[in-house]
Amino acid sequence: MRPYVICHMLSSVDGKIDGAVLKSVTGSGEYEATGAMLKGDAWVCGRTTMQQHFAEAELFVSTSNKPAGPQPVYVARRAKSYAVSIDTTGKLRWSDSDIDGDHLICVVSERVPEDYLPMLREKGISYIVTGKTSVDLVQAVNLLGEHFGIKKLLLEGGGHINGAFLEARLVDEVSLLLVPGIDGRHDIPAVFDGVSLARKGAVPLKLKSVEQRKNDTIWIRYNVIKQHNSRKAKQ
Numbered sequence: 592m593r594p595y596v597i598c599h600m601l602s603s604v605d606g607k608i609d610g611a612v613l614k615s616v617t618g619s620g621e622y623e624a625t626g627a628m629l630k631g632d633a634w635v636c637g638r639t640t641m642q643q644h645f646a647e648a649e650l651f652v653s654t655s656n657k658p659a660g661p662q663p664v665y666v667a668r669r670a671k672s673y674a675v676s677i678d679t680t681g682k683l684r685w686s687d688s689d690i691d692g693d694h695l696i697c698v699v700s701e702r703v704p705e706d707y708l709p710m711l712r713e714k715g716i717s718y719i720v721t722g723k724t725s726v727d728l729v730q731a732v733n734l735l736g737e738h739f740g741i742k743k744l745l746l747e748g749g750g751h752i753n754g755a756f757l758e759a760r761l762v763d764e765v766s767l768l769l770v771p772g773i774d775g776r777h778d779i780p781a782v783f784d785g786v787s788l789a790r791k792g793a794v795p796l797k798l799k800s801v802e803q804r805k806n807d808t809i810w811i812r813y814n815v816i817k818q819h820n821s822r823k824a825k826q
């Protein structure tokens with residue numbers, strides 16, 4: 592069974608997700624408090640978000656630049672909760688095997704340089720190598736369930752990794768914290784971004800719950816309605 596995926600995000604009324612700009616209209620700790628109520632056993636972020644908030648400032652520099660190719664899953668250890676980073680070519684450098692107590696799993700593609708993986712092992716970081724040129728998200732999520740026992744995965748942005756999970760039909764539920772503010776700037780990622788321009792219809796959702804929170808914030812939860820026809824036929 593693949594893990595159940597809930598995309599948990601905070602956004603302005605116009606769907607923008609730049610936390611620094613939205614800070615002034617966001618109740619402190621609301622994103623974390625609502626996230627905790629979802630009871631995930633892992634959370635996952637795209638490379639840009641990981642770089643901005645959690646990884647070392649300096650990027651990894653390979654001395655070989657030779658692609659690692661297919662590799663077995665490396666389980667450094669099993670844990671109660673996990674932080675998962677999706678980093679196609681192994682750009683991120685890490686100082687520790689945990690982020691705030693959650694054991695780190697790096698998901699990379701076969702393009703990752705071969706000297707990146709021993710660096711992760713030395714630091715006690717787990718990893719999954721999947722996909723020839725880009726990360727195979729469906730396989731990655733399946734492997735997270737199979738090798739780490741993850742049952743509920745919180746997809747926590749940014750917009751481009753959320754869009755890729757959506758296109759791969761991996762999002763089961765959306766948990767949106769709508770804060771009372773408007774960003775309005777062009778080129779700021781939206782909650783789901785980068786989806787193919789060929790898509791013709793919106794992904795349908797079914798309302799699960801609505802809750803008014805502190806500070807005029809609304810917490811909305813939707814189930815994603817699964818469409819049975821092939822993705823190509825629907826786009």
Ligand SMILES: NC(=O)c1ccc[n+]([C@@H]2O[C@H](COP(=O)([O-])OP(=O)(O)OC[C@H]3O[C@@H](n4cnc5c(N)ncnc54)[C@H](OP(=O)(O)O)[C@@H]3O)[C@@H](O)[C@H]2O)c1
Binds near residue numbers: 725726784
């Ligand atoms: N408001 C919120 O709740 C919230 C939550 C999280 C983040 N944010 C904000 O979101 C912004 C960053 O969002 P973002 O959309 O620019 O970046 P992102 O989604 O965090 O990361 C995108 C990167 O992930 C990597 N990736 C790997 N596989 C991918 C795939 N199949 N599809 C797409 N990307 C893939 C790519 O980098 P490589 O090719 O190098 O691997 C890509 O550039 C930041 O401002 C952050 O603060 C807000």
